[in-house]
Amino acid sequence: MNQWEERISFPDSKIAAYQQGANFRHYKLVVEKIKHPILTNLTIDALGYNQSTPGPLIILRQGEWVFLEVENRLDEPTALHVHGLTKPNTQDGNPVIEPTPQIQPGESFTYKFQAWRCGTFFYHSTHDFQANLGLLGPFIVIPREVKPEAIPNRDYIQVIQQWQINQPEIGKVFSGTYKPIKFANNPNFFTLNGKSFPYTTPMYAKYREKIRMRFINKSSSNHSMHIHGHDFNIVEVDGFPRHGLFDDTIFIASGKRFDIEFIANNPGVWPVNGTRSFHQSNNGETPGGMISRLIYLPSIR
Amino acid sequence: MNQWEERISFPDSKIAAYQQGANFRHYKLVVEKIKHPILTNLTIDALGYNQSTPGPLIILRQGEWVFLEVENRLDEPTALHVHGLTKPNTQDGNPVIEPTPQIQPGESFTYKFQAWRCGTFFYHSTHDFQANLGLLGPFIVIPREVKPEAIPNRDYIQVIQQWQINQPEIGKVFSGTYKPIKFANNPNFFTLNGKSFPYTTPMYAKYREKIRMRFINKSSSNHSMHIHGHDFNIVEVDGFPRHGLFDDTIFIASGKRFDIEFIANNPGVWPVNGTRSFHQSNNGETPGGMISRLIYLPSIR
Amino acid sequence: MNQWEERISFPDSKIAAYQQGANFRHYKLVVEKIKHPILTNLTIDALGYNQSTPGPLIILRQGEWVFLEVENRLDEPTALHVHGLTKPNTQDGNPVIEPTPQIQPGESFTYKFQAWRCGTFFYHSTHDFQANLGLLGPFIVIPREVKPEAIPNRDYIQVIQQWQINQPEIGKVFSGTYKPIKFANNPNFFTLNGKSFPYTTPMYAKYREKIRMRFINKSSSNHSMHIHGHDFNIVEVDGFPRHGLFDDTIFIASGKRFDIEFIANNPGVWPVNGTRSFHQSNNGETPGGMISRLIYLPSIR
Numbered sequence: 001m002n003q004w005e006e007r008i009s010f011p012d013s014k015i016a017a018y019q020q021g022a023n024f025r026h027y028k029l030v031v032e033k034i035k036h037p038i039l040t041n042l043t044i045d046a047l048g049y050n051q052s053t054p055g056p057l058i059i060l061r062q063g064e065w066v067f068l069e070v071e072n073r074l075d076e077p078t079a080l081h082v083h084g085l086t087k088p089n090t091q092d093g094n095p096v097i098e099p100t101p102q103i104q105p106g107e108s109f110t111y112k113f114q115a116w117r118c119g120t121f122f123y124h125s126t127h128d129f130q131a132n133l134g135l136l137g138p139f140i141v142i143p144r145e146v147k148p149e150a151i152p153n154r155d156y157i158q159v160i161q162q163w164q165i166n167q168p169e170i171g172k173v174f175s176g177t178y179k180p181i182k183f184a185n186n187p188n189f190f191t192l193n194g195k196s197f198p199y200t201t202p203m204y205a206k207y208r209e210k211i212r213m214r215f216i217n218k219s220s221s222n223h224s225m226h227i228h229g230h231d232f233n234i235v236e237v238d239g240f241p242r243h244g245l246f247d248d249t250i251f252i253a254s255g256k257r258f259d260i261e262f263i264a265n266n267p268g269v270w271p272v273n274g275t276r277s278f279h280q281s282n283n284g285e286t287p288g289g290m291i292s293r294l295i296y297l298p299s300i301r
Numbered sequence: 302m303n304q305w306e307e308r309i310s311f312p313d314s315k316i317a318a319y320q321q322g323a324n325f326r327h328y329k330l331v332v333e334k335i336k337h338p339i340l341t342n343l344t345i346d347a348l349g350y351n352q353s354t355p356g357p358l359i360i361l362r363q364g365e366w367v368f369l370e371v372e373n374r375l376d377e378p379t380a381l382h383v384h385g386l387t388k389p390n391t392q393d394g395n396p397v398i399e400p401t402p403q404i405q406p407g408e409s410f411t412y413k414f415q416a417w418r419c420g421t422f423f424y425h426s427t428h429d430f431q432a433n434l435g436l437l438g439p440f441i442v443i444p445r446e447v448k449p450e451a452i453p454n455r456d457y458i459q460v461i462q463q464w465q466i467n468q469p470e471i472g473k474v475f476s477g478t479y480k481p482i483k484f485a486n487n488p489n490f491f492t493l494n495g496k497s498f499p500y501t502t503p504m505y506a507k508y509r510e511k512i513r514m515r516f517i518n519k520s521s522s523n524h525s526m527h528i529h530g531h532d533f534n535i536v537e538v539d540g541f542p543r544h545g546l547f548d549d550t551i552f553i554a555s556g557k558r559f560d561i562e563f564i565a566n567n568p569g570v571w572p573v574n575g576t577r578s579f580h581q582s583n584n585g586e587t588p589g590g591m592i593s594r595l596i597y598l599p600s601i602r
Numbered sequence: 603m604n605q606w607e608e609r610i611s612f613p614d615s616k617i618a619a620y621q622q623g624a625n626f627r628h629y630k631l632v633v634e635k636i637k638h639p640i641l642t643n644l645t646i647d648a649l650g651y652n653q654s655t656p657g658p659l660i661i662l663r664q665g666e667w668v669f670l671e672v673e674n675r676l677d678e679p680t681a682l683h684v685h686g687l688t689k690p691n692t693q694d695g696n697p698v699i700e701p702t703p704q705i706q707p708g709e710s711f712t713y714k715f716q717a718w719r720c721g722t723f724f725y726h727s728t729h730d731f732q733a734n735l736g737l738l739g740p741f742i743v744i745p746r747e748v749k750p751e752a753i754p755n756r757d758y759i760q761v762i763q764q765w766q767i768n769q770p771e772i773g774k775v776f777s778g779t780y781k782p783i784k785f786a787n788n789p790n791f792f793t794l795n796g797k798s799f800p801y802t803t804p805m806y807a808k809y810r811e812k813i814r815m816r817f818i819n820k821s822s823s824n825h826s827m828h829i830h831g832h833d834f835n836i837v838e839v840d841g842f843p844r845h846g847l848f849d850d851t852i853f854i855a856s857g858k859r860f861d862i863e864f865i866a867n868n869p870g871v872w873p874v875n876g877t878r879s880f881h882q883s884n885n886g887e888t889p890g891g892m893i894s895r896l897i898y899l900p901s902i903r
Contacts, residue, residue: 081529083527083549083550084527084549084550086530086531086532086549086567087530088567088569089530089567089568089569089570089571092529092530092569092571094529094572096588097570097571097572097588097592097594098529098569098570098571098572099569099570128587129578129579129582129587131578132578170785171785183471183472183578183579183582183585184578184579185487185579186787218576220577220578220579220580221577222523222525222552222824222855224824224855224856224857224858226685226686226857228683228694228696228700229688229689229691229694230688231688231842237548238548238549238550239549240532240546240547240548245842246842247839247840247842248685248686248688248840248841249685249686249840249855249857249858251552251824251853251855251858253523253525253550253552253576254525254576254577255525255527255550255576256525256550256552266688266690266691267691268690268691268694268700268701269691269699269700269701270691270694270699270700271696271699271700275820275855275856275857276822276823276856277731277733277734277785277786277822278731278785278786278787278822279822281731281785284785286730286731287698287699291699293699382830384828384850384851385828385850385851387831387832387833387850387868388831389868389870390831390868390869390870390871390872391870393830393831393870393872395830395873397889398871398872398873398889398893398895399830399870399871399872399873400870400871429888430879430880430883430888432879433879484772484773484879484880484883484886485879485880486788486880519877521878521879521880521881522878523824523826523853538849539849539850539851540850541833541847541848541849552853554824554826554851554853554877555826555877555878556826556828556851556877557826557851557853
């Protein structure tokens, strides 16, 4: 049996519930306004799927169909696009251009398509700047067949987001609840799985485990991520295999996904962080922003 | 005979006329101020080559020489650099550093060099910020010898540009004629082949054709492009072959060119678009910006 | 004997002195405030290592240990991280997260770890925005064993930095001495090895030599570099080998390093420059910014 699915973790976020059918999974996403804390003292008036941003993880096994029901509880239209898994035009979710519906307030629509290839994808709203306000989430398809030894011991998802939040001045965090500016041209808060450092939950491991991390960027900026203490193998880009690409720093442009793997052979508490200085702050207050941690102890025998 | 050349399209733009000589083509580019509409209600005071921005397509066959005559009708100097096809120092067009002329107002200069390798290149002004104001265009060299089955059925050029245009506020388009700010540090309009959505002309295809797209970025930002409904093969980067690089989203940094190919096997009306949210707007009004469409019907038998 | 080390050049900057031990080198870096001219008429109140920004080049041979003594003469803490060469947690230099010390004012700490793999790395401060103000430098490990014919004739380091300096208006340089804004969100000056064009020292070569260039970006922006007149081979990315990656323009995201090689087969005076227009200016005054030159004459026989 394929055990990969149960090894996937999405720290600080949720895994979506679903109804299993005959070769399909039925997921339901409710779109509504939410209050979302990115720091203990900073909450944003965001848009969420099932009360969270990023939205809950949707997982499928390669070959299954997804029935993806989207209920719109906003007062404006929405629509949902799964980025990167080709599907029929009617299910692609860009109603301005495609023969696919706008989902009006109070209405629902169920997208149906097959997860014909495996990989790391994401879903997001295509309406106006709703994605900038929180309407996006990870969408993972695990391989139909895989050798047990190829399955990582831990498989962590990290979704990169950024927010432009009015603050009286740069250099510190002014606590409160804020509505982000939807254009997000001058972001000043940066989150991994919806939280900013030091509020990000670490990724834990055990010595000598094989760790996979999936970085997903649907922000409007490009981000580099650096893992301290560990070189890694870039195993997939946008769900397509890559070979022999060892590295220590990856550049994840807007819309792209990088899957990396490494062996946990250097115990400690390690930063996993963006490389652009301001992105490692909360409105200029350091440390903050796009920093998580990888934590494991040496082997005890 | 090599039929590739006649399959190249440059939607919304022009293909430059030329005089064929013995193993050379003589192209003439006139540099002058132009009025250029990027939307039906928004015109810019741009700089153009032969009355257009991007400038007209220059095509050569590998091995030919180009005689590239540039006439300066501006009231300031100009110079032209073809980015990425190595050539002698005197023909490279960076007069601040190289032994190559400034072309003074009212004067002309003819660059001469050989298209010794094939690929996707571009030309642009090297004087001050003239390229930001419109002085750039595509430069394609098609292979000298190619198997007929390797030639794509359609070969589309998409030139990415961005513009900083004074608008009273962000969020909608204020119609009129504007002179863009040459520094272009905070761009608010984004064009493909000189037009913003919904004013971009679609790319048409037929079912099962092999489609090539050449994305060229000489803007001052980095752009990701996503093609809906189709995974693709990255066949060349900056005119150099790549192998086995399948993807659904490409990151095209400033100065780079990506040639992709795919089979039109998923009929519909598909967005071809940038992934950064603001770049899919016109000054924050959605939809807009860097969006084109790929359109074809299913096979009818 | 391995001659690579003596072929490395770091124009406009210094190579650090060191004490050679038995399989280790002891380097000392003093952190203090400096006055650093990036142009003849523009000096910045920067932070430097051994009176310079970028800091001096640290070179090791693969297999050697480095003893890297950092003395803090600032009035705030500092810490030093070598980016990209994995090492024990205690030596990694991120004291907010790792069991590694803050170096308090007036104190010193000596990092000790092995240069177990070769490649291009860099060191930088991890405290607040000190790296944005100048605290970074190149760290090169040359291979333990290499065939003499594989050694480049010249090996040039180019460290990319950017600065946000208050100027009354955009478009020209207002001379004086300025303290850069540490957040560096809207940079207006761009340097290679600490100097802006036309103040950058050229890279010289001889006809038919094999030239290597190592581009290092620890700025908060992403930069493309273009070499005129020469296509090149990307031989290493972040110190890991790459194969068959020919190109003419490289995109160097924040935190990344690109090593390229080419044969000097096209004599002249050639720009080596960033591709984003504004980055080729000094606060909007052209030419300027991230431009260096490659210079060599044709062979004289």
